[in-house]
Every structure is written in C-alpha cells, then in structure tokens.
Amino acid sequence: MKPNSRLAAWLMLSCTACLTVLAYHPGLHGGFLFDDFANLPALGETGPITRWETFVRYLTSGTADPTGRPIALLSFLLDARNWPANPYPFKRTNLLVHLLNGVLLFLLLRRLGTAAAVRPEQDRKRLDVAAALGAGFWMSHPLFVSTTLYIVQREAMLPATFTLMGLLAWLQGRKKMTERALWRGLAWIATGLGACTVLALLSKANGILLPVLALTLEFAFLRPCDRAAHRTIPPSGYERAMLLFGWLPTLAITVYLLHAGWHGLTVGISDARPWTLGERLLTEPRVLLTYLHMLWLPTPFTAGLFNDQVKASTSLLHPWTTLPSLLAITALIAVAWKGRNRWPALATAALFFFVAQSIESSTIALELFFEHRNYLPALLMFWPLALWLCDVKLVAQRSTGAPDGRLPWHRSRLALAILGLAALLIMTWSRASLWGNTREQALLWARLNPTSARAQAFAAQAEMRAGYPQLAIQRLEPALRSAPNQVQLALNLLAARCAAGNLDSAALAAAEHALATTRDTGTLLTSWFNRAINGAASDGCPALDLKEIKRLLLAARQNPRLASNHGRKQDIDYLLGRIAIAQGQPGQALALFNAGLKEQPRESLALSQAAELGSAGFPAQGLAHLDYYRSLPPPPTAADWNMGRLHAYVLRQQNYWPREMARLRATLLQDLHSTQAPSG
Template identity: 55%
Template sequence: MLSFLLDARDWPAPPFPFKRTNLLLHLLNGGLLALLLARLGRLAGYAQSTAWRADLAAVLGSTLWLLHPLFVSTTLYIVQREAMLPATFTLLGLLLWLRGRELMLHGGSLGGSVWILAGLGGCTVLATLSKANGILLPVLALTLECTSLGAASSTTAPLPELEQTSRRHYRLVAALPILPVGAAVATYLVYAGWLGMAEGITSTRPWTIGQRLLTEPRILLRYLDLLWLPRPFTPGVFNDQIKASTSLLQPLTTLPAAVAITGLIIAGWLLRRMYPALALAILFYFVGQSIESTTIPLELYFEHRNYLPTMPMFWPLALWLCGARLRQLRPNPQPRPITTFRLPHLPEIAAHYRGMSKAVLALLIVGGLFLMTHAQASLWGNSRDQALLWARLNPDSPRAQAYAAQAEMSTGRPQDAIIRLQVALARNPDEAQIALNLLAAKCQLGHIDEATFGYAKRALEESRDIGGLLASWFGRMIEQSNHPTCPEMNLDGIERLLQAAIGNASLMSIPGRRQDLYSLLGQVELARDLPVRTLALFNQALDQRINASTAFQQAALLGSHGHAAEALSHLDHYAAVRQKEVKPDSGMPRLNAWVLDRQHYWDRELMRLRTTLTQDLQRRASPHP
C-alpha cells in the first residue's frame, strides 16, 4: 500500500501510473532473476567448461518467465503489486544470501554473516510486509541449498580442514533464520488446517478445509498446464465456477491429480543430485505454493499465485536449449571406452546441427511468448472485449457473466445482457449478483416484470454472502431513487428487496452484513425524509459491529440531508457504546488501529464532525437577516 504513493496521493486517480510502476517492477524482477540464475549456474558448476552458455541460459530462463502471458494479469491488475513485491524482495534476499554464503565458505565469517542475515532476515521482513507468502524466503533458500548448491558440493573433492570449518560456520549462521521460519510456517499451516476442520471457516466459502486440500492438486495441475502449454488468453480473475472436490473420486480427476503432484514432489527430491536444476524448478514451485495452496481458506484458484513460485521453472529448459550440461557428473567418472570404428567429424557435425536446431527453437518459443503476451496485454487495454472474452472462457462463473453483462449495459446493449443473465440465473438461481444485474438490465429498458423481482428476492433470500455488493448496488439504487430509470426501482421496490435479504439467515449471521442491511434501510428512510426512523436504523446498524468509521459516515449522511440534530444524536449513541468496539487482534489491521489510536485520529475526527454539525444546527436555528 505504501508503494502506491509513488503513483498517486489523491483518489480517484488514473490507472496508468500504477500500471507503469507495475511494469517497471516486473522488468526489475526479470533482471534480478537473470542475475540469480547466472549466479546459481556458476555456483552449481554449470559454467565450469562453457561459462557463456550458463550465463546465456540464465538470460533465456528469465526471459521465458518475463514474457509468459500468464503474468500479464499479475502485472496489469494493479492490486497484484502485492504478489510482485514479495518476489522482488525474495530475489534480492537470495542474491544477498548467496553472496554471504560465498564469503563464509571462503573464510569471511563476519562479512558473510552480515550478508546472510541481511538477505534472509531483512529481506524476509520486507517481503512479508508486502504479502504473507514473503515469509517463505528462508525456506526457498534452503530449497536452493538442497538442490543446485547441494549437488555441486557433493561432486567436489574432500574439503580441507579450513573450508570444513567455514562450512560449519555458514550452516550455523544460515540456520538462525531458516530453521525457525521453516518450523513456524509448517506449524502455522498445520494449525490453520486443524482449526478449519475443528471449528469451520467463513460462511463465504462453500467448501471445507478438507475439500480444499483435495481440490488444490487439481488446481496446481491446471496452473502447470497454463505454464507449459501457454495460450494468448487465460481465464482471468473470475474463477468462482471451480467446484471443490468432495472425495478422492468426486470428481474423478481428484485422485490422479493428487498422485501426480505427490509424484512430482518425490521426483524433485530424488533428482536433486543428478539433475539439480530440474529438481530446483520442481521443489521451488511447490514450496512457493505452500501457503496459498494448502490449508489457509483462500479462494481456490488465482493466476497470480504462480508469479513467485515459477521463477526458476524455465531454467532447465533454457540450460538444455543453450547446450549447457543438465546432468550433474559424479567425481572421477569412468572414462568411456574408445570405439575402434568412428566416422571422422560426424559427432561434431551432429552437435553443430543440434545446436542450430535448439537456437531456432529458443527463438520460436521467445517469439511465441512475446506475441501471446502482446495479445493478452492488448486485451487488458479494452475492458469491454476483456469482459466478453472472460465470460466466454468461464461460462459457469457468475462473476464473469455479471461483469460481461455490466459491460454490455454500459455500451447500450441491455437486451444482450438480459439474455446472458437469464441463462446464468437458470444455472445459479441463488446468485444475487446475477439477479441484481438482471434487475438493472430490465430497468434500463424501462420496466421490471414481477417475475424478475421474484428472481431477485429468491436470490437475496438464499445467497450465502454477497460481500460488498449489498452496500454498493443498493447504495447506487437509493441515490437514483428520486429519478429512477424505471418506476419499479423506487424506494418501495428497494425496500422489498432489502427485506428479502433480511430474511436470509445466512446473511444475518454475519455482523458486517447485518450492519449493511440496517444501514441501507436507514438510507431508504432518509431518502423519504424520515430522520427519526433513519436515526433508529442507523443506531441499530452501528450496534451490529461498533466502529468509528460507520458511525461517522452515517452521521455525515444525516448532516448532509439537513438533519444535524439527529446526526449529533447518532454520535452520542456511538460515544455511549464506544467502549464495546472490538479492535483487530492481529496483522496489519491491528497495526493500523494502533497507529490511529496513537495519533488520536478518531478523537480529532469526532471533534471536527461534532463542531461542523453544531455550527450547521446553529445556523439553521438562527433567524435569517
């Protein structure tokens, strides 16, 4: 969030500066990845005979990652800077760690310790402040140690006593951040899984933790399909159509996917000595996915989760295309027997044409990725075409269909939106976002029939949780109620829908949704110019989840409609129940609340708002000159 100040200091702001910074950050990550792969290539022994091939492979491997069309959504979806910054700090941390490792192994204990602790300590903190999966940095360093770097050390001659001492010092220093962080991450993931199974998870998720664990192997294979069989257009950001696995055989792909993922992890571990780059690509990927694709109840699927874990994924392919040795040789290999019959220069000729073929193949791959990424980026520059394509690629996604319908309505094609939404509603009759958008589309034509109203009421009565859609959609409708596009969307029609939502036991079990609903009903009464009823509903809304922000917003609404006395009464109610306000207990929300308390922010805002309302009340009470 702090990095957004590079792009804007006021809101709303144009998107271009944010996207430009994201693009520069993506390019920076590509450069850092090339440096890391080149460093690994030298330390792992790939550059012993032909250093330029290993360096070229590092550049090619980072280019394949940089140009992959799957990461267009990460780069151009502004908020996914939270996925890019951890990658930046992880790459920096690994480079610092490698520098410290080299110094320590050559006797520079003090300098090496500083570099290692800066990389695995300082950069881990910065990466974690960007996003939680940044805490994996030390574990990823351990992955490098167990694969590429470990394989190189296993093929060298016995170390002299001084180097053995340096290696012991290095392991001791590196263990300080690696072991506690690795143990903490593993413990937390196990605890999150146990807690989710024992106590359940949020009502917004239509699956359990056990079902999520069964589903994620299928998701990971889908990611790998998109990574190794790239295509110009990906499903995008709407993935709510994915159904969770309910058993190993439901759906049938669950068990084969679990076996395949387990086999890949085992293969990565077994290949770590003989094919270290390949093992690194496999194990780095699964370690990088360990937080977002296991027991934490996040949404099942998102493309941006592949940004960091895939960084060394294309390095083995690049090594092969550049003619570098993929297989790690054992010390003192047995010489091959010399054959008597050998055609002169034939191996050299074959090697030449093989190298030419690989060069052509590398150019074709890079060119293909470039064209696909260009097509994907161009699509992100056209929101209407993007919405329609995502709806076509995700036919069972309610979000994708609602988004496409909004694009059609915004371009004056409500009939197309109605056809789309009616098909989607038949598949998902309890999806409020579809039903409410169907209302809006019918209203744009000038009339809403009773059947459409019935669909919307049913969806609001049965929907699990529609998040911020309640406040945003109904808020817009209330604002337009004085001059509605169609007569049915007047205040009475809006209240009918809100009462249907209040009858939804699932929604009413969530304090935030109860607060939204009572506050919206208060806004309806405010639009009717009934301040006393508005005040009662606003007080009831505040009691559901006491917080200063809600109290001030509702008081400001009352004041802006000329009801300063009721607004002051609402602030009095907030002052009476303020001691019951629940503060965030963890994470950045807790830190934010602590900073605001230290600055007395809410006290100053309360005083300012009271002063403004009091002055307004006095001005209205005084006789006009």
C-alpha cells in the same frame, strides 16, 4: 570472464526486456478492476497524502494479511497521492517492477549456473546465455500479464523482488563462508534471509517463504553439485547461521500451516466459502496441475481473474480427476527429490515451485484458484529448458556416467529458443491488448467462463455501459436460472431491465430469492443498493422505487447467513436508514442507523451516518447519532498484534477521530441553529 561473454548475455536480456515492454504496451491503457477499487481508494481516504500525518495513516491502513502489506502500499505512492487517480502510472510501475524481477532472476540463474557447471570457465558464455534465456522465458510469459497489469497484484510482484534479492545475498554469504570469511558471510546471510524476508513479508504473506526457498536451493541443488564436484561443504558457522535464518523460520511456518489445517478441519472456516477445508485440500492438487499446464502449454487467453468456475472436490473420486491429480503431484515431488543428484536443475525448479505454493495452496482457506499465485513459484521453471537449449552440463550429472565432452551448440536449438521467445511475446501482446480494452476483456472472459457467475455479471455490466441492456438481459437470465442464489446475477438483471425499461415482477422475485438464499453478498450489497436508492430518488427506474428496494432489503435481512454476520446486518440497517431518509422519516432512519452501529461500533460509520442525516436536513438526528455512539462501550482492543491495531494506535496518537467528531458536531450544531432561527 571475457567481456564479450558478459555482453552477449546482457544484450540478449536487454532485447528481451525491450520486446516485453512492446508486448505489454497495449495493456498499459486499461482501467482499474475489482480489488483495485477495494484497496487503492485508501490513497485519499483521510485526505491527500501530502503530510506526515496522512502518510502514517495511509501506510498503516492495510487490512490484507496481519501485516497490512505496508511495503506494497508504500509503492503505490510512486503513482498517486490521492484518489481518484489515473491507472496508467500504476500499470507502468508494475511493468518496471516486472522487468526488474527479470534482471534479478538473470543474476540468480547466472550465479546458480556458475556454482554447478562442469567447466564454469569454459562454459561461461553458455551459462550466461542460459541464464538470460531462462529469465527471458519467465519475463515474457503470457500468464503473468494478469499479475503485471492488475494493479493491486503489485502485492504479488514485490515478494518476488525481495525473494530474488534475498537469495542473491544469501548465495554471496554462502560463498564468503566457504572462503572462511565468516563474519562477512554472516552479514550477507542476515541481510538476505533476515532483512529481505521481512521486506517480502511486509509486501505479502507468502514472502515469508524466502528462508524455505533458500533451503530448497541448498539441499536440492547446491549440496548435490558440491558433492559431485568434491567441493568444500560450508563450515559449521554456516550451518549455525542457516539454523537461525533458515530452519527456525521454516519450522515456524510449518507449525502455523499445520495449526491452520487442524483448526479448519475441526472448527471450520467462514460460511462465505462454499466448501470445507478438507474439500480445499482435495482440490488443490487439481489446481496445481492446472497451473503447470498453463505454464508449460501457454495460450494467449485464459479464464482471467475469475475463479468461481473451479468446483471443489468433494471426495477422492468426485470429480474423477481428484485422485489422479493427488497421485501425480505426490509423484512429481518424490521424483524431483529422488532425482536431484541426476537432474539438479529440473528437480530444483519443481521443488521450488511446490514449496513456493505451500502457503496459498494448502491449509489457509483462501480462494481455490488465482493465476497470480504462479508469479513467484515459476521463477526457476524455465531454466532447465534454457540449460538444455544452450547444451550446458551441470557437475552433478557426472554421477550418471555421461561423457564430459559437450555436444556442439546446434543452430536448431538456437532457432528453437528464438521461436519459443517469439511465441511467448506474441501471446503476451495478444493478452495485453485485451487488458487494454475492458469491454472486450469482459466479453471474452464470459465466453471462456460460461459457468462463472462473476464473469457473466462482469460482461453484463460492460454491455450495459456500452448501451446494450438487452444483450445483458439475454446473458443474465439463463445464468440466473442455473444459479438462482447468485445475487450478483439477480441484481445486475434488475439493473439491465431498468436500463431497458422493462423491469417486471419475475425479475424482482428472482432478486428477492437470491438475497434470501445467498451465502454472502460481499461489498455488492452496499454498492448496488446505494446506486438503486439514488436512482429511485431521481426516478431513474420507476418500477424499482423505494418500496421495492426496501422489500428486497427485508428479504436479505431474513437470510440466516446474513443475519448471523454483524457486518452484513450493519450494511442492511444502513441501507434501510437511507431509504427512511429519502422517505422523510428521520426518526426511523436514526433508529436504523443506531441499530447498525451497535453491531460493530466504528467511528468512521458513526461520522458518515451522522453526516448523511445532517446533509439531508436532519441535523438534530445527526447529533443524536453522535451522542448514541458516545454512549456505546468502546470496542475491545484486538488481541492480535497486527496492522489494524497499529493503525488504531496511530489514529489515537493523532487524536484523529475526536477532531473529526468535533468538526462534524460543530457543523451540525450550526445547521441546527440556522434551521431554528426565526425567519424574516
């Protein structure tokens, strides 16, 4: 290959990467959001990560997926080793990972193009430019702002990194085996489809799809191109390697998804979901078409992180778009498979997209919709367009009878490519600017999601922080009338009325009703009521005193869905115990803490509740609570081999909980002796 050919492609890719950095720059100064607060505090949960012991505790502390996603957790240490932390380094690293993925995608597209071009040597420059352009379209697409600038979604970015690395290594192994270098080829395939799959899986569960994606490229792209070019099919050693590293993992994934579907349809799913698994399966074709619309007809702004406005399909005809969407998705997959010999790049991009969506958009009862689920599936999405813009003909297209000659590379196509990249970068800049301004972000998301309770609550919180509680009230009241069981609307309305100084009985009654009828409160229950109890102690809102807070919690206790949830019962007992402490009733607080602890015995909860009793001036009750925990039977060991089980093992090996218990017990005993010592 001529040096200037390679230089032109790398120069285009480098320019696109630099412009992407400029487009993302306004968003790097935004703050943490939502799931960031649920995951990143683990950086300081058991102390700063400055020693081997705290490092191992942190690395095994993940709860998402059976694996706990330790590779993603490990990557966060590049940015902070304690909590609270500055969000900027996290966002900067996310952007660097995004740029790395763009470079890896360029290398993958260039490799695929070389394998399938009619005249690879003569078309080398066009192939490389098409690869740079396809990677540039993906890298600069505004849809991925919500993945790149949402810190915790590094967990969605790293599987793409290892998937791209794995596919490149697999292609190298395939080439070596075709050249009869069997052992070298096997080593590359084992690295690509073995080691990289493990790394991708340890970043997020959908990383396990790497072998399936390799098979998709094999049979939708490489085999048709090999047959059309009369090239040698890889030898039987390659087939045996793919059986081990490709087909067996694919079979295991298929069996798991079918089992999850059967279990969800026959046994049911969590009560926290407002839909059944059958309704989810009916809904996902609509969601997938929405994803494709967002990819091919991008806009500067989207619904963002909120998805509760997506309503589940209850039948093939309700809503009416359900059946047409199902038929459209089926037709797209069928046409892509049927047309893989005639349009290999286009067919492969479509099949790659649907295969990569198969875990998060099928039988596992995840939430219905998330933008970040397109990050990996869309990797090949824009390559067919780039090939057309560069007028590259693939070898499989010879079977259509098209002439071998090439059309001249019209300047109009080059101009169209530049305009496309410029439009994407401008939209990305607009969207990143929004991500750098949390208040404007919240208000826009609320306008774009008028039926989303989460969006309206988030916007109301932004208005309260800005000192406009009356605006928050005007936003929340009509939303709560439309969805009276939405506890996040009801509790934020209480907070807004408290801030405005006009809390009334109607707002309290609405909150009581929401708590008594909601499906689930999530972590909102403890976070909001903890703030309310602290506010009541400081007379922050006289109308929301401890008596009213207790009445609200008792309403939540009567909710049958919350009463059947051990974790929520525990939360309610803990909060009622805090109220008892504030009212100077240590005996009642101890009884409530004990009752909550019995629901789900946990060392961390026993320690925190005993410490709370002690810090309130009741060390005897704190010691009694520790004694009660010791009297409970140990919780059963988890039957599944997952990260939670490994984390428990690490804590046992470090003797972590006994040491913490002994330290707290010594402090409580010292406090007890000091209170009992005669004065004078």
